[in-house]
Amino acid sequence: MVPESVSAAASLPDPFVPQIYRVGRLRRELHDTVTLELAPSAGRRPAFRPGQFNMLYVFGVGEIAVSLSGDSTDETHFVHTVRDVGAVSKAITELGTGATIGLRGPFGVGWPVEAAEGSDVVLVAGGLGLAPLRPAIYHILANRVRYGRVVILFGSRNPHDMLYRHELEEWRQHLDISIEVTVDHAEADWHGNVGVVPALIPRATFDRHNTIALVCGPEVMMRYSASALAEAGVPPERIYLSMERNMKCAIGLCGHCQFGPTFICKDGPVMQFARIAKIFAIREV
Amino acid sequence: MEGLEHILRQHPFFADFAPEHGALVAGCARNHRFDPGDYLFREGDPADEFFLIRHGKVALEIVAPGQAPIVFATLGPGEIVGEAWLVPPYRWTIDARATELVRAIGIDAACLRGKCEADHHLGYEMMKRFLPVFIRRLHATQLQILDVYGKKR
Ligand SMILES: Cc1cc2nc3c(=O)[nH]c(=O)nc-3n(C[C@H](O)[C@H](O)[C@H](O)COP(=O)(O)OP(=O)(O)OC[C@H]3O[C@@H](n4cnc5c(N)ncnc54)[C@H](O)[C@@H]3O)c2cc1C
Ligand code: FES
Numbered sequence: 001m002v003p004e005s006v007s008a009a010a011s012l013p014d015p016f017v018p019q020i021y022r023v024g025r026l027r028r029e030l031h032d033t034v035t036l037e038l039a040p041s042a043g044r045r046p047a048f049r050p051g052q053f054n055m056l057y058v059f060g061v062g063e064i065a066v067s068l069s070g071d072s073t074d075e076t077h078f079v080h081t082v083r084d085v086g087a088v089s090k091a092i093t094e095l096g097t098g099a100t101i102g103l104r105g106p107f108g109v110g111w112p113v114e115a116a117e118g119s120d121v122v123l124v125a126g127g128l129g130l131a132p133l134r135p136a137i138y139h140i141l142a143n144r145v146r147y148g149r150v151v152i153l154f155g156s157r158n159p160h161d162m163l164y165r166h167e168l169e170e171w172r173q174h175l176d177i178s179i180e181v182t183v184d185h186a187e188a189d190w191h192g193n194v195g196v197v198p199a200l201i202p203r204a205t206f207d208r209h210n211t212i213a214l215v216c217g218p219e220v221m222m223r224y225s226a227s228a229l230a231e232a233g234v235p236p237e238r239i240y241l242s243m244e245r246n247m248k249c250a251i252g253l254c255g256h257c258q259f260g261p262t263f264i265c266k267d268g269p270v271m272q273f274a275r276i277a278k279i280f281a282i283r284e285v
Numbered sequence: 286m287e288g289l290e291h292i293l294r295q296h297p298f299f300a301d302f303a304p305e306h307g308a309l310v311a312g313c314a315r316n317h318r319f320d321p322g323d324y325l326f327r328e329g330d331p332a333d334e335f336f337l338i339r340h341g342k343v344a345l346e347i348v349a350p351g352q353a354p355i356v357f358a359t360l361g362p363g364e365i366v367g368e369a370w371l372v373p374p375y376r377w378t379i380d381a382r383a384t385e386l387v388r389a390i391g392i393d394a395a396c397l398r399g400k401c402e403a404d405h406h407l408g409y410e411m412m413k414r415f416l417p418v419f420i421r422r423l424h425a426t427q428l429q430i431l432d433v434y435g436k437k438r
Contacts, residue, residue: 127434157434184429188354191384194344195358196428199421203361218433224424 015251018057018102023095024077030161032084033128034093035069038103039077048072050135051110051242051270055250056080057102058091065247066092067132067269068106072139078103081131081163107250108269111136112240116212120148122204122234124225126155126197126217130163132242132269133216141174148211150177151204155197155221158183159190180204197221198228208233214270216242223280226273236274243268243276289314292390296337297363298414306407313396319383325366332375334391335367341387346380354380357429358422365418370394 024037038056039045048068057063070079084090095101113136121140125133140147152171156162162181172179180200182193193200197217213229215222222241229239245264248256252266260279262268273280290311293299299307317336319325325336325343336343342361346354360366366389369377375394401408 155434157432161434182359184432184434186356188344188346188356188382190356193359194356196425198428199358199425203363220428220431221433224428 015104015107016249018055018063018104021078021101021103023097023099023101026095026097029081029163030083032093033081033163034084035079035081036092036095037070037077037079038101040103041100045075045078046106047075048078048106048135049110050113050139051132052106052108053132053250053269054078054080054103054105054107055247056082056088056092057104058088058095059100059102061091062088063102063104064088064092065107065244065250065265067242069131069134070138072135073142078106081128081134083128104250107265109267109271111214111242111270112212113139116140116214117143117146118148118210119238120151120206120211122151122153122201122206122211122213122229124153124197124201124213124215124217124229126221126225127157127161128163129215129217129221129242130154133214134164134167136214137171141171141177144176149206151206152177152179153197153200153204154179154181155200155217156181156183159186159192178204196224198224201225201228201232211238213239215239215273219244226277226280230273236277237272239273240270241273241276242270289316289390292316292339293337296339296390298337298365298418302410306410309400309404309407310392310397313393313400314390315393317387317389317391319387319389321383321385323383323387325381325383325387325389326377327380328377330377332367332369332377333394335365335370335394336381336389336391337365338362339388339390341383341385341389343387344382344384346382348380358425359384368415368419368422370398371415 020041021038022041024039027035029035053065053067055063056066066080069081082089082092084093123133182195186194211234213234215225226239243264245257247265248254250265252263257264290307293311294307342359343366344356345358346356348354366381
């Protein structure tokens with residue numbers, strides 16, 4: 001099975017030139033994390049596939065890769081969820097409604113949401129990793145009949161730092177998806193699961209022979225989750241991870257995002273575990 | 286005994302267990318019911334029994350003096366609670382609390398240790414089943430220590 005690739009870059013006039021976008025609605029998700037709607041100042045926003053990313057350019061500060069976190073069928077704007085970890089991401093989380101930002105994209109290979117039709121789908125997210133998976137969740141919910149069992153497993157540091165908490169509660173109301181949330185640690189008044197997200201995998205119900213797993217989160221969490229999925233019987237070629245490396249050109253030219261023999265920007269960010277399992281564990285890569 | 290042996294064999298921990306071993310372990314087993322808030326065991330108590338959860342959820346807690354208890358894991362049906370019964374000094378180092386109605390099978394530790402000592406095949410079977418549980422918990426602890434969802438500094 002090959003991930004679905006879109007050469008979105010080809011549909012842009014010049015993939016190096018940022019287009020001007022305007023910040024619309026903003027939502028502070030957590031103390032350091034903001035979700036922004038970005039609408040093009042002219043024309044329509046390009047199509048994107050769940051799992052792809054844009055390069056967001058704050059004028060005078062710099063440019064970073066950020067995954068799409070909104071609904072791919074909503075054609076008015078892009079949605080991004082950004083956590084402040086450094087200069088550029090901080091500047092993005094501080095933008096106000098009406099501010100302008102440069103945007104290139106969408107780029108990269110997304111989640112295999114179409115190839116997963118007819119299979120059970122297990123989505124494993126850790127922390128901010130729920131953001132790049134959210135468009136896949138919207139897609140699956142909108143096309144629910146095309147999938148077998150749908151299992152969402154989400155891990156967070158504690159009950160207070162939980163991304164998209166209201167939405168998780170909403171998804172929980174669906175009778176035809178199963179959602180388990182866990183936190184790394186909690187005080188005794190938390191009645192949910194405690195423990196790391198890979199520990200939820202052996203407890204989940206899915207057909208290991210016919211499951212596609214989509215995993216996103218910090219790299220170590222993905223490594224443990226992929227191992228737990230493989231141990232549960234999911235073949236490595238049916239486990240997909242979204243990888244992160246620093247990016248510059250985002251179109252496979254500069255080599256900044258090299259990961260073993262692959263470039264994350266054009267061969268990823270979503271990659272088959274079978275393809276990267278060997279290089280995944282090498283610390284220097 | 287027949288009933289307990291049957292229940293034990295249904296539990297994932299004893300999947301594919303040889304019938305003669307099942308009968309030996311059942312000889313050390315008894316049924317338990319814990320109401321929400323009940324403790325299966327508390328830190329410092331003798332680790333004289335471990336538990337196979339059949340229904341309900343158990344929170345494992347650590348208490349630091351002067352602080353609220355921290356829950357570091359919850360366990361559910363099909364999982365086992367308690368490892369300290371395997372190694373001297375056989376004392377619990379954590380609290381295990383039922384967070385909902387829990388039905389469990391308790392295995393008497395001294396009884397099982399004695400049977401494992403007398404029948405090394407049984408002992409080796411038990412070790413083969415416990416070791417993966419330990420390893421998984423060790424990995425989980427490593428991941429928790431890394432605090433992967435925190436900011437990189
Ligand atoms: C394909 C792809 C998709 C991404 N999607 C998102 C997204 O949806 N939302 C989002 O907020 N970020 C996302 N990122 C990460 C984002 O690009 C980085 O956080 C950003 O490049 C950091 O740049 P900076 O200037 O803010 O911080 P820098 O000054 O470059 O870094 C500051 C500090 O943060 C650390 N750091 C860098 N990246 C990360 C990271 N990913 N997590 C934790 N610490 C980090 C650095 O090691 C450094 O110590 C994505 C990255 C890639 C490659
Ligand atoms: S960012 Fe330039 S090759 Fe990937």
